[in-house]
Amino acid sequence: MKLTLIKKIQESKDIYTFVFAPENPIIWKAGQHIFLNIPHENPDARGEIRHFTISSAPFKKDLFITTKFDFEKGSSFKKALLKLNQGDSIEGFNLGGNFMIKDLKAKYVFIAGGIGITPYRSILMDLADEDRLPDIILFYCGKPEGFIFTDILDEIKKKYERLLVHFVIEPQLINGEIIKEKVPDLDDRIFYISGPMGMVKIVEEILLKLNIGKSNIVKDYFPGYD
Ligand SMILES: Cc1cc2nc3c(=O)[nH]c(=O)nc-3n(C[C@H](O)[C@H](O)[C@H](O)COP(=O)(O)OP(=O)(O)OC[C@H]3O[C@@H](n4cnc5c(N)ncnc54)[C@H](O)[C@@H]3O)c2cc1C
CATH class of the missing domain: 3.40.50.80 (Nucleotide-binding domain of ferredoxin-NADP reductase (FNR) module)
Known part of the structure; x- marks a missing residue:
């Protein structure tokens, strides 16, 4: 699915939230994660794909990804993520995971x-x-x-x-x-x-x-x- 960056929010010195608008409405459960693919020049050995938990709640519709940066030794993926500008699109896929609350009485x-x-x-x-x-x-x-x-x-x-x-x-x-x-x-x-x-x-x-x-x-x- 195509995800378009709406804004970046700086949460702390080295933590940012990226707010993406999905091209089509997507359904997920709170606690689930998604893979992001960011093609970029000269990717390092860790490559162009990462998992991220969706930090927004499903009622939000926009997809929030919150991550931490090592500005000196960080991966090429994180550099490419940080360089994204408002309006840039990337690919998200394989939404899933079991880190969810199932029993509301527990x-x-x-x-x-x-x-x-x-x-x-x-x-x-x-x-x-x-x-x-x-x-x-x-x-x-x-x-x-x-x-x-x-x-x-x-x-x-x-x-x-x-x-x-x-x-x-x-x-x-x-x-x-x-x-x-x-x-x-x-x-x-x-x-x-x-x-x-x-x-x-x-x-x-x-x-x-x-x-x-x-x-x-x-x-x-x-x-x-x-
Ligand atoms: C289910 C799931 C959910 C996740 N949710 C989140 C989430 O919500 N937020 C989040 O931030 N992460 C999340 N992650 C982890 C995420 O996928 C990345 O693995 C993590 O952010 C590290 O990113 P990075 O590899 O780009 O390294 P970076 O964050 O750039 O760097 C971390 C450290 O790794 C070392 N390093 C960097 N690049 C290399 C390299 N090429 N070779 C060797 N060492 C290197 C450096 O010492 C650096 O300090 C999740 C993972 C899973 C499986």
Whole structure:
């Protein structure tokens, strides 16, 4: 599908959101991702295609992609993405993924590592819009300068007491003690983890040590950052 860039939003020093208008209306579920193809000159070994979570909620119609840039050592793909101008078109394909909320009666813990906040933006906005937000505890882990979407989180928190947000600020890393302290009903919750691959693996191990069953852990790995 053809996606046309409408605008770029700078979220932090090195994080941008790209707002694309799809040529034809597209249907997706909050938390899903899409592949983007950006043909460019002299692509590096990582190539011209990447996965991205759609950070907008489906009711938005426009497709938001939010990503982080390493301005010195970044890939040729990210350079080409950053160079896109308003009105430029690229190709999006293979929309899909299972990082979605299926049971609105269940209670959840969402754990985001840095840029891994992207699917939660979509999911929380979607659930809040339809007044279906279940009981959610969100841990947002990372460096203070990398926390984005805090205005949206504040807005949803104000409306729904059943959303709790805990920031875990580096050098503090999330660990079993923090999770146990903030989540007294561990065994009654489904855990979602999203972020760079290494972080997701470490957090999964922490959860397994807390005796959370594998079937109650849902993961979204972002490769390429470790
Ligand atoms: C389901 C899914 C959803 C995802 N959602 C998102 C999302 O919402 N937002 C997001 O930002 N990412 C997301 N990703 C990850 C995304 O697809 C990229 O892998 C990631 O952004 C890294 O991009 P990049 O490879 O262009 O590297 P860059 O971001 O440009 O660079 C990251 C680091 O990789 C190293 N590097 C860069 N280029 C090379 C190279 N050619 N060879 C060796 N090392 C290199 C550098 O050290 C650099 O610091 C998702 C991935 C999956 C699978």
